[in-house]
Amino acid sequence: MQNILQFNEKDVRIILDNKAKKRDGSMQENKQDLMKLIQLKFPRLSKGQKLIAEYILKHYDKAAFMTAAKLGTTVGVSESTVVRFANELGYSGYPKLQKALQEMIKNKLTSVQRIEISNDYFVEENPLKSVLKADMENLRATLEKINIDTFDSAVDEILKAKRIYIVGFRSSQALVEFLGFYLNLILDNVRIVSTGISDVFEKLLRVGPNDVVIGIGFPRYSTRTIDAMKFSKSRGAKVITITDSLLSPLATYADYTLIAQSNMVSFVDSLAAPLSVINALVVAVGLNEKDKTQETFRTLEEIWEEHNVYSYKNKINNE
Template sequence: MEGNRQDLIKIIQMKFPRLSKGQKIIAEYILKHYDKAAFMTAAKLGQTVGVSESTVVRFANELGFSGYPSLQKELQELIKTKLTSVQRIEITNELIDEENPLKSVLKADIENIRVTLEKINQNTFDEVVSEILKANRIYIVGFRSSQALVEFMGFYLNLILDNVRVISRGVSDVFEQLLRVGEGDLVIGISFPRYSLRTIDALKFAKDRNAKVVAITDSLLSPLAAHADYTLIAQSNMVSFVDSLVAPLSLINALIVAVGVKQKDVISETFKTLENIWEEYNVYGGRSKNYD
């Protein structure tokens, strides 16, 4: 990782004498603030250093990149696992419009979903749905902010299937909960930068025991992908100290719906039963019941 950063620095240093005045300003900013530049659009970077957006694009071309997005992607791959919470707060201050954080964040989340839709491999998605349906047992694992995604996926899959288990941090260690995992089982791991080492270890553990492994993460370069049979990519660029989980949640929602479509008869009976239970026990409010 650090070596890659040094390579990029060497390229900038080598090219620096031939850069225009405006491009030199960009180069100096990136060398000093590469962690912030990695999450800026070309327009935002230009505005920050006082040059035009076209100058930023020409700068990327001069370094040998096909365009600014390619340079930005390399910067993001370089630093996204290294950012501390303090650095992410600093990035928030740089990238978020303090007058309208609502608009800034929603626009960023819309872009994350758009990019996810472009990147997702439909064949891989379909294969994962098939693996979910034929698995003996399904384990879903992910920690820290990804735990919310794990719980959501587990809740809805449990309404459709009867072989789903959510791996949690509790009295039992992760490996104890995966003790009987093996051939015919499916383990779904969910993690985004900064990647949870426990999730990575859990996927390696499952793979070593011949279970099928699905990774839901942000890149094929993610450490989760190294232990996965199938990797589903969801964009999760950080626009603040809060993880953006909108695109991953949308992807998981699509998986649940796709499984549900294949199991529509089962779902119909399940929800008929649930509606009766909900009404009997007043789960969703309505008229009060006297339990005396």
Template sequence: MEDSRQDLMRTIQIKFPRLSKGQKLIAEYILKHYDKAAFMTAAKLGISVGVSESTVVRFANELGFSGYPKLQKALQELIKNKLTTVQRIELSNDLITEHNALKGVLKSDIENIRSTLEKINHQTFEDVVDLLFKSKKIYIIGLRSSTALAEFLGFYLNLILDNVKVVGYGMSDIFEQMLGLTENDLVIGIGFPRYATRTIEALSFAQSRNAKVVAVTDSLLSPLAARSDYSLIAQSNMASFVDSLVAPLSVINALIIAAGLREKEKISSTFTDLEDIWEEYQVYSYKSKEE
């Protein structure tokens, strides 16, 4: 990550002498405040440094980007794992306001799903589904904000496969919960910026045991992807201090459904039994017979 930042900043420094007066103002601002620039539109960046929006676009082109959005995304990739929650709140003020929160967040999540659909490797997805059925045992780990994703995946996969264990904080350490891990097993690690250190360590442990490792994460540059055999990339660009997990959840949903479609008869039998149990023990609210 640090090397990537240095590369981009070095490119700006190298090209600086050949830039126009207006472009130099943009370059100086980015070099000093790249964390803020990453979440500004071209128009807002132009206003901040006193140049036109078209000058900002030409600056991005001069650096080798096809447009300003590409430069902006490159800047966001550099900083998103380093931002504290307080910094996220400060930066989000430029993106989401109290008056446009609903529309702004929904539009951001729609973009995350659209981008995920374009970028995700379909063959990798199919390979991961195959692994679910080939593995002796499946361990799922997702900590902090990713806990909800791990629990969701574990809950439904257990109804299909019966050999799934969700690893998390509890009475025993994470490594103790994975003590029986072998080369015949699969570990699914779920993590997004800011990446939980324990999840990364768990995937390294899995590799040391020669288990297959799948990462559900936001980038091939993610520390989870670096420790996996297969990576399912789901975009999670933040709209504010809350991590956007909509696209990752959609990918996980697709995994569950793809696995379920291979076990249609078992799924049908399982849910028939569950419906009887749920009704007998009033797990859900059922309408009375009179209605």
């Protein structure tokens, strides 16, 4: 570890100032800050804590998704030593340190790395329970993080828009299609931009100040979605994003950012919270267009029954 301590006095002063703020978030801004903090603290750590520090510095991508017990077992120390290590860094507990590590790497992991991490993670618990617990935590965190006033303002913008464009690619395409399907039943000015990546700008050609563009994206963020948000913003459109953080590159160009947490220890993305936010958007728009929505669905029900779109059990039994 001879090459770890490479700091000048200014570096040390900056890190100590951050710690003095006693805010977990002050140490979560980026990888460099957290890694430097661990390096700075290294000489004063106990023998067991040094083992943890060395492991995190070398394998932070794996450590980010280990429980305190798992990390302790991996490096050969107790779970309580791991907790004390987190406290020594200034975090209120190990979960805060773990979250900082996850925030640091979530946009960097390749699918292969995600598979490797999930293999280790799911050994400890049944995948069904692990995934459901993770989704529940994402929903809980989303309820805490999302700004209700921002949500209401986004709904207002959707209702008064001349045209509504919904943009998203890769795994977010499913969310785009879902939102587009239901909004299209309520409004007649909805356009989906999720396929034909090469012509995304052609589909946004006429976007302007009276339009709303809804961008949906989560780590690893699609560059096409980011480019579409930037383009729409430059054309004067109101931009709404559904993403995982205010630090998301999509949020950079947004007038309104709706936070939906999507953490998942796997090669697939957790879309439970994003889908719930989308459900809420659809319901809110529908409630504001109540008469129109009722009339639309009354007509649709007649059409669906006439053309046997759905299985009508009572009708079948009567026949």
